Amino acid sequence: MRVAAAELFISAAAASQFPREPLPQIAVCGRSNVGKSSLLNVLLQRKHLARTSSTPGKTRLLNFYRITPNPPALRPFFFVDLPGYGYAKVSQSERESWRRLIEKYFESAAPLVGAIAIIDSRHGPLDSDVELLAWLATRALPVILVATKADKLTNKARAEMKRQIASALAHLPWQEVIFCSAHSGAGSQELWQAVTGLLRS
Numbered sequence: 001m002r003v004a005a006a007e008l009f010i011s012a013a014a015a016s017q018f019p020r021e022p023l024p025q026i027a028v029c030g031r032s033n034v035g036k037s038s039l040l041n042v043l044l045q046r047k048h049l050a051r052t053s054s055t056p057g058k059t060r061l062l063n064f065y066r067i068t069p070n071p072p073a074l075r076p077f078f079f080v081d082l083p084g085y086g087y088a089k090v091s092q093s094e095r096e097s098w099r100r101l102i103e104k105y106f107e108s109a110a111p112l113v114g115a116i117a118i119i120d121s122r123h124g125p126l127d128s129d130v131e132l133l134a135w136l137a138t139r140a141l142p143v144i145l146v147a148t149k150a151d152k153l154t155n156k157a158r159a160e161m162k163r164q165i166a167s168a169l170a171h172l173p174w175q176e177v178i179f180c181s182a183h184s185g186a187g188s189q190e191l192w193q194a195v196t197g198l199l200r201s
């Protein structure tokens with residue numbers, strides 16, 4: 001899959017700013033600093049489209065990226081880079097306002113076709129990840145599970161992590177995981193295949 005065009009369409013701070021254009025949307029969610037924005041950049045082959053940072057909690061808005069695939073067999077769609085959850089150093093009230101904004105997004109009439117849920121392949125699913133995944137499962141939304149920063153793992157550790165993830169998520173509808181690295185680009189093709197599947201369904 002190649003990308004003909006990718007642009008930041010809007011950074012939304014409130015539900016009233018969510019795009020009205022009736023294009024499919026894919027939400028990108030995960031803990032703060034897990035590597036959501038970096039993964040989007042590598043998928044879109046744009047180095048600095050999504051702002052990344054080594055300081056957690058930088059993405060405080062819902063960033064809607066409008067993507068035009070090439071060849072144009074698929075319609076344009078939006079990737080929605082959601083603010084990361086689980087960052088301890090922000091105030092309770094700030095965390096609450098993020099949570100409300102994210103919930104408003106999932107409850108809005110947005111034509112969501114699925115979510116990419118990202119976890120850190122070194123840590124596996126933490127409690128806050130399992131909580132989000134369980135919540136997504138109740139919404140019957142197709143989820144692509146990604147373990148990123150896979151460049152930090154040896155092959156042996158990765159195989160072990162695969163087992164650990166399957167066991168931690170045994171109560172959920174999906175245990176298959178795609179290992180990715182924003183540094184090496186590993187996993188991008190497999191992830192695009194899964195994304196294309198969502199867009200075609």
Ligand code: GTP
Nearest residue numbers: 032033034035036037038052053057058059084182
């Ligand atoms: P917030 O928007 O703050 O929630 O963070 P984010 O999930 O968008 O993470 P971001 O992409 O900004 O990356 C956070 C840090 O992790 C940065 O220092 C990245 O360089 C690093 N990082 C992201 N992806 C990878 C990866 O695949 N491998 C390695 N080794 N580091 C990564």
Ligand code: MG
Nearest residue numbers: 036037051059
């Ligand atoms: Mg980000």
